[in-house]
Amino acid sequence: MTTTTETGTETTATAAAVLEARGVTMRFGGLTAVRDVDLTVRQGEIVGLIGPNGAGKTTFFNCLTGLYVPTEGQVSYKGTVLPPKPHLVTQAGIARTFQNIRLFSNMTVLENVLVGRHTRTKEGLWSALVRGPGFKRAEAASRARAMELLEFVGLAAKAEHLARNLPYGEQRKLEIARALASDPGLLLLDEPTAGMNQAETRTTEELVFAIRDLGIAVLVIEHDMKFIFNLCDRVAVLVQGEKLVEGTSEVVQGDERVVAAYLGTPFEGAPGAEEAAEVEAAEAHAAEAEATEPEAEASEDAPADEAPAADAAPAETPASEGADSTTEGDSK
């Protein structure tokens, strides 16, 4: 896309690519939720994916993790094209968390992490049934690793608590620990600070830096701009399914197209600007038609003294509705 600005930092720009998405497009019937998106995440990077509500961020994540089969395009992990099957994507080395927390609420904190470990355990069903020495060794190793991860995210003291009894912020941390249990090379976080207070958000920021320091690349969706711009080496902006801008936090924050996309002012060449102009013209046309219709009807059917009241309202209603919906749509 010609409008994209790519400005990686010097160190990360030369590092090996962990994730390469090329021309990813996802259509749902007539709706194109993601259109021709390219994105690279390199070793050692934290990359942010931002965009207004409904921009296609989660759909793009779902294409990366095999939850959706992209209509077009492909996704590679460390140079190998990924089959669009979630368990194969996890096995390859990509783990994720979800926008809506998906824990096993009646299992303990430790058991939740052990579930995340199963792609890395080799013991089969027979071994599990017999509970031989191989199985016991593997089980002990899994528990040790799970405890290590709980220590890492600060939940070791709550290993035996039921997941559903954890406060919200800790449930999000547990999701991260469970994702890390599959030993990923790339972690995808979908709104990790949603619903968190400032202190929890700061802890999450530190946690993501610590994950990167373990050698795990991170791709993160978030609406909290302060969090994103503090955290990320590079940020990509999706608007109406298309990648609008990509660059360092400074580049993205200073880009007038990003400001316009968030504030909702259409600008020349913006994705969807043409459609928006068409809709606006059609609405104006409809408003004009409505404004003149009652007048014509009034002159034919109604008594002359009722006509002025009939034409006053319709002329104003569509314009004020339009203004309201724009404000609402951009408010989040």
Ligand SMILES: Nc1ncnc2c1ncn2[C@@H]1O[C@H](COP(=O)(O)OP(=O)(O)OP(=O)(O)O)[C@@H](O)[C@H]1O
């Ligand atoms: N399974 C689906 N079937 C049909 N349409 C879908 C489906 N999933 C998403 N969409 C549509 O695709 C568009 C992009 O949605 P998506 O959830 O990816 O946006 P988002 O950027 O993650 O939004 P938010 O920030 O609000 O989470 C929306 O118009 C949404 O309604």
